[in-house]
Amino acid sequence: MSPLLSVQGVTVQYPVGKSGRLTAVDDVSLDLEAGRTLGLVGESGCGKSSLGRVIAGIRVPTAGQIVVDNCEMTPRRSKAEARAIQMVFQDPASALNPALSIGSMLEELVHVHGLALDRESARDRAVAVLESVELPTALLDRRPDALSGGQRQRVGIARALILQPRVIVADEAVAALDSLVKKSVIRLLADVRDRLGVAIIFISHDLDVVRQLCDEIAVMYLGRIVERRSSSDLFNSPRHPYSKALLEARPHFGERLDVASPPALAGDPPSQMELTTGCSFAPRCRFVKDECRSTDPVEESFGGSSTVRCHFPLSR
Amino acid sequence: MLATGLSIVGLVFLIGLLAPLLTSHDPLAQNVRDRLASPSGDHWLGTDLLGRDVFSRLLHGARIDVPLAVIATLVPAVIGVTLGIVSGFFGRRVDAVVMRLADVVQAFPVYIFLVALVFLLGPGARSFVVASACISWVGYARLVRAEVLSLKGRDFIVAAQAAGIGRRRVLGRHLLPNVMPQVYAYMASDAVLALVALASLSFLSLGVQPPEPEWGRMIADGVDRIRSEWWLSAVPGLAIVIVGIGFSLVAYGFERQAARR
Amino acid sequence: MSGVTILEVEGLRVATSTHPSLELVRGFDLQVREGETVGLVGESGSGKSLTLRAICGLLPDGVRRSSGSAHMIGPGGSTVDAPTQLGRGIAMVFQEPMISLNPTMRIGDLVTIGPRSQGLLTRARAHERAIELMHEVGIADPERRSRAWPHELSGGLRQRVMIAMALATEPRILLCDEPTTALDVSVQDQILRLLLGLKESRGLAMVLVTHDLAVVSQVCDQIVVMKQGHIVEQGETDRVLHDPTDEYTRRLIEAVS
Numbered sequence: 154m155s156p157l158l159s160v161q162g163v164t165v166q167y168p169v170g171k172s173g174r175l176t177a178v179d180d181v182s183l184d185l186e187a188g189r190t191l192g193l194v195g196e197s198g199c200g201k202s203s204l205g206r207v208i209a210g211i212r213v214p215t216a217g218q219i220v221v222d223n224c225e226m227t228p229r230r231s232k233a234e235a236r237a238i239q240m241v242f243q244d245p246a247s248a249l250n251p252a253l254s255i256g257s258m259l260e261e262l263v264h265v266h267g268l269a270l271d272r273e274s275a276r277d278r279a280v281a282v283l284e285s286v287e288l289p290t291a292l293l294d295r296r297p298d299a300l301s302g303g304q305r306q307r308v309g310i311a312r313a314l315i316l317q318p319r320v321i322v323a324d325e326a327v328a329a330l331d332s333l334v335k336k337s338v339i340r341l342l343a344d345v346r347d348r349l350g351v352a353i354i355f356i357s358h359d360l361d362v363v364r365q366l367c368d369e370i371a372v373m374y375l376g377r378i379v380e381r382r383s384s385s386d387l388f389n390s391p392r393h394p395y396s397k398a399l400l401e402a403r404p405h406f407g408e409r410l411d412v413a414s415p416p417a418l419a420g421d422p423p424s425q426m427e428l429t430t431g432c433s434f435a436p437r438c439r440f441v442k443d444e445c446r447s448t449d450p451v452e453e454s455f456g457g458s459s460t461v462r463c464h465f466p467l468s469r
Numbered sequence: 470m471l472a473t474g475l476s477i478v479g480l481v482f483l484i485g486l487l488a489p490l491l492t493s494h495d496p497l498a499q500n501v502r503d504r505l506a507s508p509s510g511d512h513w514l515g516t517d518l519l520g521r522d523v524f525s526r527l528l529h530g531a532r533i534d535v536p537l538a539v540i541a542t543l544v545p546a547v548i549g550v551t552l553g554i555v556s557g558f559f560g561r562r563v564d565a566v567v568m569r570l571a572d573v574v575q576a577f578p579v580y581i582f583l584v585a586l587v588f589l590l591g592p593g594a595r596s597f598v599v600a601s602a603c604i605s606w607v608g609y610a611r612l613v614r615a616e617v618l619s620l621k622g623r624d625f626i627v628a629a630q631a632a633g634i635g636r637r638r639v640l641g642r643h644l645l646p647n648v649m650p651q652v653y654a655y656m657a658s659d660a661v662l663a664l665v666a667l668a669s670l671s672f673l674s675l676g677v678q679p680p681e682p683e684w685g686r687m688i689a690d691g692v693d694r695i696r697s698e699w700w701l702s703a704v705p706g707l708a709i710v711i712v713g714i715g716f717s718l719v720a721y722g723f724e725r726q727a728a729r730r
Numbered sequence: 731m732s733g734v735t736i737l738e739v740e741g742l743r744v745a746t747s748t749h750p751s752l753e754l755v756r757g758f759d760l761q762v763r764e765g766e767t768v769g770l771v772g773e774s775g776s777g778k779s780l781t782l783r784a785i786c787g788l789l790p791d792g793v794r795r796s797s798g799s800a801h802m803i804g805p806g807g808s809t810v811d812a813p814t815q816l817g818r819g820i821a822m823v824f825q826e827p828m829i830s831l832n833p834t835m836r837i838g839d840l841v842t843i844g845p846r847s848q849g850l851l852t853r854a855r856a857h858e859r860a861i862e863l864m865h866e867v868g869i870a871d872p873e874r875r876s877r878a879w880p881h882e883l884s885g886g887l888r889q890r891v892m893i894a895m896a897l898a899t900e901p902r903i904l905l906c907d908e909p910t911t912a913l914d915v916s917v918q919d920q921i922l923r924l925l926l927g928l929k930e931s932r933g934l935a936m937v938l939v940t941h942d943l944a945v946v947s948q949v950c951d952q953i954v955v956m957k958q959g960h961i962v963e964q965g966e967t968d969r970v971l972h973d974p975t976d977e978y979t980r981r982l983i984e985a986v987s
Contacts (some may be wrong), residue, residue: 196914196915196916196917197885197914209631210631211627211630211631230631230633231633232633232635233633234633235631235632235633236633239631239632240628240631242624242627242628243624244624247623247624247625248624248625248628249625250625250629250643250646250647251625251647252643252646252647253642253643253646261634261642262632262634265632265633265634265635265638266633302774309628312628312632316632316633331773331774331941332773332941332943332982332985332986333773333981333982333985335985336985358914358915359915360915361986398916399915399916401919402915402916402918402919403915403919403944404915404918404919404922404942404944404945404947404948405944405947405948406943406944406947406971406983406986406987407947407971407972407987408947408948409947409948410922410923410926410948410949412923412926412927412930416916416919416920416923417916417919418916418919418920419920421884421886421887421917
């Protein structure tokens with residue numbers, strides 16, 4: 154069965170200054186089946202947001218293509234193509250137009266895509282989608298400034314859903330929410346996935362949040378996917394040293410920090426503009442060997458859609 | 470604040486509109502024998518150098534000054550907002566052309582430029598509006614462009630485009646409504662400047678031509694008699710100030726609204 | 731960590747200046763001992779940041795301390811009003827190093843700006859001190875870095891600079907307002923270890939405001955849970971997190987574990 158979403162050889166580069174080039178995403182490929190959630194994790198500069206934007210059609214890649222249901226998407230999405238992949242944004246404060254009521258915003262989308270024949274049926278659709286994100290229909294006549302952060306985020310999800318997409322890209326969709334609200338929005342996304350069979354790409358810097366929602370996790374470092382595993386496998390036995398470092402670095406509830414032991418990951422990520430020979434993680438890797446510095450590791454698959462890009466993947 | 474300002478301006482406008490009903494004297498009717506009369510029961514503000522009733526001229530002046538100030542604000546606003554949006558949204562070449570044009574216009578001192586244009590086009594109300602249009606659009610363009618540039622990257626604009634909404638619609642329905650509150654504030658302040666510019670030009674005989682009862686012209690007419698019949702200049706001057714305050718309050722009211730967003 | 735109390739906050743209340751009845755912090759009590767780390771936890775709107783700022787006198791416009799007190803307790807038992815001690819015993823570390831560092835000053839000058847403005851350091855000695863402090867907070871190659879501008883540094887480095895600036899005033903207590911929230915998780919790990927290390931090497935007490943319960947459980951001796959301006963639970967971290975008495979605390983813990 155061919156995958157619902159296929160990302161093929163996507164590269165995103167930005168010109169910097171006169172002759173420099175910053176590589177945000179470096180030849181990334183991945184497939185995703187319908188009804189599955191893939192978490193895209195990594196720290197600043199890993200390229201997860203840029204990749205997410207390319208998938209959602211907001212950013213045109215320097216190279217590569219996005220294929221949905223075996224149809225290749227044009228880089229600048231047409232109106233019809235825009236329906237296939239929709240995005241949920243991070244900041245509830247700026248993701249909604251302050252000048253429009255929720256209802257106007259939703260009905261406009263229905264109208265622009267010809268999904269309803271008259272105002273009444275457009276309104277019905279707006280009502281239906283608000284109900285599906287567990288919001289009262291009274292909110293249709295309110296403006297975003299009257300809603301809480303959690304409510305605004307649900308509206309953001311509703312906006313993505315009203316076009317009946319096949320794929321949703323959530324870019325740090327819960328990062329700006331309080332912990333109690335986070336849980337309910339994550340639960341909503343899971344519900345949406347189960348009910349509608351939508352594939353979700355969930356971009357986040359927070360591994361614990363990703364674990365709650367995602368079947369699989371792809372870890373990115375400096376523009377590349379360094380490991381892709383099922384959530385439980387990644388948490389139990391990470392194979393890439395960076396994945397392991399991330400898992401160790403995150404604050405563990407209930408455990409005191411042992412100052413005597415060194416930090417999980419020292420230093421800062423290197424510049425995305427300098428081309429390095431060898432593995433991009435070598436300068437900071439605890440397990441680095443000579444070969445790592447001279448040769449770039451290739452992505453290797455093992456078991457299903459699991460991959461790792463390392464010369465010496467950690468064993469269990 | 471907004472309400473007070475609008476009331477003041479509205480009231481003056483209404484007075485101007487109803488002027489023929491509020492006074493029986495013809496503002497243009499001269500009566501040289503009865504010139505420079507003091508205020509009395511018949512002539513509430515006396516008469517001017519040519520024996521015309523000052524009160525009547527004051528009221529009729531409102532029909533000239535207020536609408537002209539508004540028009541001289543609206544025309545450059547429409548031009549400037551349009552250019553500003555196009556410049557900010559589409560960027561690059563369009564932006565470069567518009568901004569360089571703005572730089573050229575702004576390089577000239579406003580009043581000198583205004584006077585020169587009016588001189589070239591011939592004095593009168595129409596020339597004043599055209600000259601204002603040529604000069605004042607720059608402020609709107611820069612303001613709107615800056616707003617658009619900052620809004621362009623906001624998630625809700627990106628989201629609208631990603632949802633397949635065409636550029637023209639994004640401009641009109643998503644960008645414009647978020648830009649307008651600041652534009653309204655700017656327009657109201659601009660109206661004060663337009664009013665003063667019109668009065669100044671007319672004072673210099675380059676604006677509304679006599680015998681029309683424009684307030685600036687009236688001030689000029691009364692300047693020589695300022696020691697004795699001081700009200701001939703003072704009263705129209707006061708009228709300008711009052712309308713100016715009205716517009717300023719409107720501007721302040723809009724500014725508060727825009728800030729709340 | 732001795733048992734001596736160095737900061738005492740009693741009945742602190744913060745309200746808006748225009749409407750004194752609109753209280754944002756409704757009665758806050760806290761005792762911090764020498765070398766103790768206190769975690770101040772809550773969701774947005776809980777008042778935790780305002781409480782911290784009220785203690786050191788950095789409240790924003792439109793908000794003021796309406797009643798209650800905050801005192802630093804000196805060696806002889808003498809008390810002095812805490813807001814007067816900012817830069818003289820109390821130091822604050824902010825969340826967003828990007829906007830908290832003056833972009834027109836080089837790092838080397840920024841680090842010692844506190845003591846220099848108080849006339850406590852000569853120019854010559856200031857540079858030496860800056861290098862020492864940068865070393866203490868783990869900035870590699872401090873000589874070269876001291877000439878850098880804030881925008882040239884990464885988030886983690888900027889936060890280290892902020893901590894160095896705080897240490898330059900020889901504080902007994904650090905007030906930290908979400909110091910790691912804007913940082914990557916690996917950098918957060920480094921900074922938290924740095925702060926704990928300073929607690930041990932300098933006997934520095936700390937009040938750490940955060941929304942992240944896991945951070946508190948890793949780093950803090952005492953925990954204070956706030957909700958809508960009130961303290962809902964307070965006590966030894968291990969005890970509270972394993973055996974919470976308040977329902978809200980329980981829900982917060984559930985959301986994390």
